[in-house]
Amino acid sequence: MRLSGKTEEPLQIVTVLEERIDAAVALEFKETIRQMTENAPATIILDLSAVVFIDSSGLGAIVATMKHLAPERSLVLAGLTGPVDRVFRLTRMDSVFSLYPTLDHALQDLASV
Amino acid sequence: MIAKLLNDRVMGDLPSYFAFKVTLHGTPEAVRNGVATCMKNLASLNLGPEKLAVVELVMAETLNNIVEHAFCGQSSPGLVRLSCAYDGRYLSLNFKDSGSALPEHILPRPKQFEAFSDIQSLPEGGFGWGLIHELTDEVSFKRVGRFNSLTLKIEASAD
Numbered sequence: 001m002r003l004s005g006k007t008e009e010p011l012q013i014v015t016v017l018e019e020r021i022d023a024a025v026a027l028e029f030k031e032t033i034r035q036m037t038e039n040a041p042a043t044i045i046l047d048l049s050a051v052v053f054i055d056s057s058g059l060g061a062i063v064a065t066m067k068h069l070a071p072e073r074s075l076v077l078a079g080l081t082g083p084v085d086r087v088f089r090l091t092r093m094d095s096v097f098s099l100y101p102t103l104d105h106a107l108q109d110l111a112s113v
Numbered sequence: 114m115i116a117k118l119l120n121d122r123v124m125g126d127l128p129s130y131f132a133f134k135v136t137l138h139g140t141p142e143a144v145r146n147g148v149a150t151c152m153k154n155l156a157s158l159n160l161g162p163e164k165l166a167v168v169e170l171v172m173a174e175t176l177n178n179i180v181e182h183a184f185c186g187q188s189s190p191g192l193v194r195l196s197c198a199y200d201g202r203y204l205s206l207n208f209k210d211s212g213s214a215l216p217e218h219i220l221p222r223p224k225q226f227e228a229f230s231d232i233q234s235l236p237e238g239g240f241g242w243g244l245i246h247e248l249t250d251e252v253s254f255k256r257v258g259r260f261n262s263l264t265l266k267i268e269a270s271a272d
Contacts, residue, residue, distance in 0.1 A: 023177045024141040053166075055173045056240035057141075064237045071232070083166040090247050091240045096232075 001028040005036045011110055012040045013103065015047040021058030030061040034068060042073055043110055047103045049079030054087050063093065074098075078106040131158060132198040137176075139183075139190035139210065144176040151197060158199055160269045167248050168204060168267060174241045175208055175263065183212025183261060202270070203250070208263045218256045220263075223247075 002017035014036060021029055037044055046062070048054075066075040076098040080088065088094040100106035133154045137147035152169055160168070176193060184190050196207040215221065223243035224236070246252060251266035 020145070022141070022145055022173060023180070024145045053169065053173075055170065055177060056238065056244060057177060059240060060237040063235050067232055067235060067237070082163070083170065086166070087170065087240075087244070090244055096235060 001025050001032050003029075003032055003036060007041065008111075010041045010043060011107070012037065012044045013047060013107075014044060015049075015103075016051050019051060020053045021051055021061065022053060022055045023057035026057040026061040029058065030064055033065050037065075037069060037073070040069070040073055044069065044073060044075050045078050045100075045103065045106045045110070046075060047078050048084055049081065049103065051084055052081050054084045056087070056091070059087055059091060059093060063096070066097065076100065076106060076110070078103045130198075130200060132196065134194060134196045136192055136194045139176075139180045139193055139212070141177070141180060143190075144173060144180060147176065147193075147195065148172050151195065155197070155204075158269075159271050160204070164267075164269045168206075168269070171245055171248050171265060171267065172206065174244050175206070175265065178241050178245075179208060179210050179212060179261075182215075183210050185213075187212070199269070199271075202268060203266045204269045206265045206267070208261070208265075209257075210261050211259055212261060214256050214261060215254065218254070220252060220254050 004015045004017060006013045014033060018025070062077070069075050078100040079102050080099060088097070088099070100109065135147050135150050137143040148169060151172060152165065155165060155168065172195070176195070179193055180190070191211045193208060193210045198205045221242050223246050224239040245265065248267070249265045250268050252263070254261070254263045256262070
């Protein structure tokens with residue numbers, strides 16, 4: 001599971017470099033991001049713009065990550081492609097996360113806080 | 114993994130004009146590869162990227178359910194046979210596995226989640242059946258001998 005991380009206080013950006021977050025990698029995804037965000041600042045942006053497929057295991061891993069980071073830190077999502085956005089909408093998880101169309105939108109909105 | 118194209122041949126109780134079968138082991142990695150093979154086979158139907166994304170998700174969710182539940186507790190993962198057929202209007206997906214039967218031989222209902230008031234109470238799973246029901250036009254299940262047979266239909270028009 002390839003993820004890249006970059007911290008620009010007060011934000012950490014985690015970019016998923018894989019096209020799929022599915023049952024085959026969900027556990028690994030959860031573990032990797034947990035390690036990467038151990039010393040993370042208050043807000044973590046998960047950049048999903050490279051991801052073209054997510055299943056309910058992948059969604060579950062993202063929800064678990066958010067729960068793990070709360071309440072001190074929040075996880076926001078950026079760059080949802082069509083198929084990823086569909087899964088969030090159909091499961092109503094779109095109402096649980098802050099979603100930004102692109103990483104730039106997220107940065108603009110969050111860096112100014 | 115065994116993939117067969119069965120164009121213009123009658124296959125079981127599914128319509129016949131475009132059809133193929135893929136047999137895969139019940140592991141998450143095999144599911145990923147099996148779904149990729151199916152999507153390659155379906156490409157020639159020109160159903161459009163939106164519909165194909167729906168089909169891909171439905172296939173993956175269903176196969177993941179079989180891996181997680183039907184084969185759960187078995188010493189080695191069993192086989193799943195996915196038969197896919199298109200009759201010009203509906204794409205039919207039939208999944209046969211030799212895993213344990215669904216409780217009472219009926220389909221689980223999609224889980225209803227309460228309003229999400231508290232982050233720690235958010236569900237981390239159980240989304241699968243909800244997605245399958247939401248994205249398909251027909252869902253039917255029968256237990257045939259020691260096999261589970263699940264058929265899903267998705268309305269899809271070819272361009």
